[in-house]
Amino acid sequence: MISQVPSSFTNWPGLVVSPEQAAGSIRAMPQRTMSFPDHLRAHGDLRMPKVDFASLVEMLDEAGLNGRGGAGFPTSKKLASMASFIGKSIVVANGSESEPLAHKDASLLIHQPHLVLEGIAIVAGALGASKAYLMAKTKNQMVVSAVEAALRERRKLRLDKVPVAPRIADPGYTSGVETSIIQQLNGKGPKPAYFPDRPIAIGVSKKPTFISNVETYATIALIVRSGTSFYRSMGVQGGPYGSQLLTIVSHDGAYVVVEVEVGTPISEIISYAQIDTSAASSVLMGGYFGQIVPPDRIADLKLNQPELRKLGLGVGAGIIGFSSACPLVEASGIVAYLASQTAGQCGPCFLGLPALAKEIGRLAHGAAMPKGVEEIGRLADQIVGRGGCAMPDGAVIITRSVMKNFPDEVRVHESGRCSFANGRPNFFGTKYERLGRN
Numbered sequence: 001m002i003s004q005v006p007s008s009f010t011n012w013p014g015l016v017v018s019p020e021q022a023a024g025s026i027r028a029m030p031q032r033t034m035s036f037p038d039h040l041r042a043h044g045d046l047r048m049p050k051v052d053f054a055s056l057v058e059m060l061d062e063a064g065l066n067g068r069g070g071a072g073f074p075t076s077k078k079l080a081s082m083a084s085f086i087g088k089s090i091v092v093a094n095g096s097e098s099e100p101l102a103h104k105d106a107s108l109l110i111h112q113p114h115l116v117l118e119g120i121a122i123v124a125g126a127l128g129a130s131k132a133y134l135m136a137k138t139k140n141q142m143v144v145s146a147v148e149a150a151l152r153e154r155r156k157l158r159l160d161k162v163p164v165a166p167r168i169a170d171p172g173y174t175s176g177v178e179t180s181i182i183q184q185l186n187g188k189g190p191k192p193a194y195f196p197d198r199p200i201a202i203g204v205s206k207k208p209t210f211i212s213n214v215e216t217y218a219t220i221a222l223i224v225r226s227g228t229s230f231y232r233s234m235g236v237q238g239g240p241y242g243s244q245l246l247t248i249v250s251h252d253g254a255y256v257v258v259e260v261e262v263g264t265p266i267s268e269i270i271s272y273a274q275i276d277t278s279a280a281s282s283v284l285m286g287g288y289f290g291q292i293v294p295p296d297r298i299a300d301l302k303l304n305q306p307e308l309r310k311l312g313l314g315v316g317a318g319i320i321g322f323s324s325a326c327p328l329v330e331a332s333g334i335v336a337y338l339a340s341q342t343a344g345q346c347g348p349c350f351l352g353l354p355a356l357a358k359e360i361g362r363l364a365h366g367a368a369m370p371k372g373v374e375e376i377g378r379l380a381d382q383i384v385g386r387g388g389c390a391m392p393d394g395a396v397i398i399t400r401s402v403m404k405n406f407p408d409e410v411r412v413h414e415s416g417r418c419s420f421a422n423g424r425p426n427f428f429g430t431k432y433e434r435l436g437r438n
């Protein structure tokens with residue numbers, strides 16, 4: 001067991017390197033790429049120490065690092081499952097970020113592409129991988145430019161033993177699902193595959209494939225550079241440790257990406273992000289797989305995923321979004337968006353989601369509900385857990401959260417009225433669909 005050493009977030013080299021914008025346990029991420037000299041100043045020699053597979057698994061286990069893509073699976077366990085594929089595997093970094101409110105992965109790739117590439121190099125080296133891929137977000141030229149420039153610099157200096165091929169993810173909400181990323185890299189459409197554990201055994205080019213989120217790779221690089229003890233000196237005593245990225249979305253649609261020390265009160269993060277919560281009617285915790293809750297529900301909480309999970313909450317892929325609109329209208333927009341994103345492979349998704357979207361849309365917009373409001377719960381029960389991937393479950397979680405957390409508003413809508421008629425929807429469900437962003 002690693003002992004705690006006195007240290008602090010202030011001295012952490014960080015996913016965000018912008019000391020001028022730091023405030024205690026929070027840093028705002030600038031939309032600028034760190035220059036090569038900046039990177040050297042912040043992180044030291046670009047030639048990373050080589051870490052063998054067993055040591056890397058042990059380090060990540062001690063650090064207690066969980067994947068930052070949203071599911072929060074322990075990274076050490078995921079890596080350990082590759083033990084019998086050393087010398088035969090492919091490594092994939094997923095920065096596709098298909099969640100409409102998320103901006104952290106794109107911002108990280110713009111700000112510190114070298115850090116992500118270092119994490120890829122460490123994992124690829126430990127696995128003896130033959131090739132690595134970096135999947136970036138659709139339609140973000142700043143990300144493409146930053147990654148390509150960093151790769152050029154690294155090639156010139158021969159820093160990466162395992163070649164990294166950048167790729168752009170297909171559009172669509174399900175394109176960011178791990179099995180969908182594998183499909184895209186195999187030259188197929190962005191449809192999720194039916195078996196979530198398949199990439200490990202049969203992934204890219206039919207080779208065992210380790211896939212994780214870009215923030216996870218950047219954090220691996222920082223842990224290897226700074227040491228597990230340092231990482232454990234940040235966060236909550238006894239865990240969880242370290243820091244993570246969040247996208248905070250204001251009710252007017254503006255957003256800020258911040259790196260936050262785990263354990264920081266959410267109220268401090270909101271205040272740092274200069275979000276005016278006085279006009280907020282609801283908060284979306286965790287993105288489209290998360291929950292819509294009243295703002296006062298999160299007032300006394302801290303950024304601590306295990307504790308949030310006990311309350312049925314989480315930040316998912318690092319999203320906290322505020323809205324001043326009717327929470328039922330927001331939920332109906334998200335469910336309609338998700339229904340439009342089905343890959344058409346599974347009945348509960350292909351047929352169930354449009355039916356759910358129609359019913360919650362009726363409730364949100366004051367239309368008659370011939371089968372009553374109970375139909376929403378019945379459809380949700382029919383859909384949940386029955387899709388080939390978890391996408392339909394996200395729609396059900398959002399739906400159930402809004403029905404449970406805003407019972408008074410549900411009653412108001414049943415009588416054909418709305419308490420928030422002037423609020424402008426901000427959770428981007430149907431808006432993004434109209435804009436054709438995804």
Ligand code: SF4
Pocket residue numbers: 174191192193341342343344345346349350386387388389390391392
């Ligand atoms: S649940 Fe929907 S998105 Fe997922 S695999 Fe089935 S059809 Fe595709």
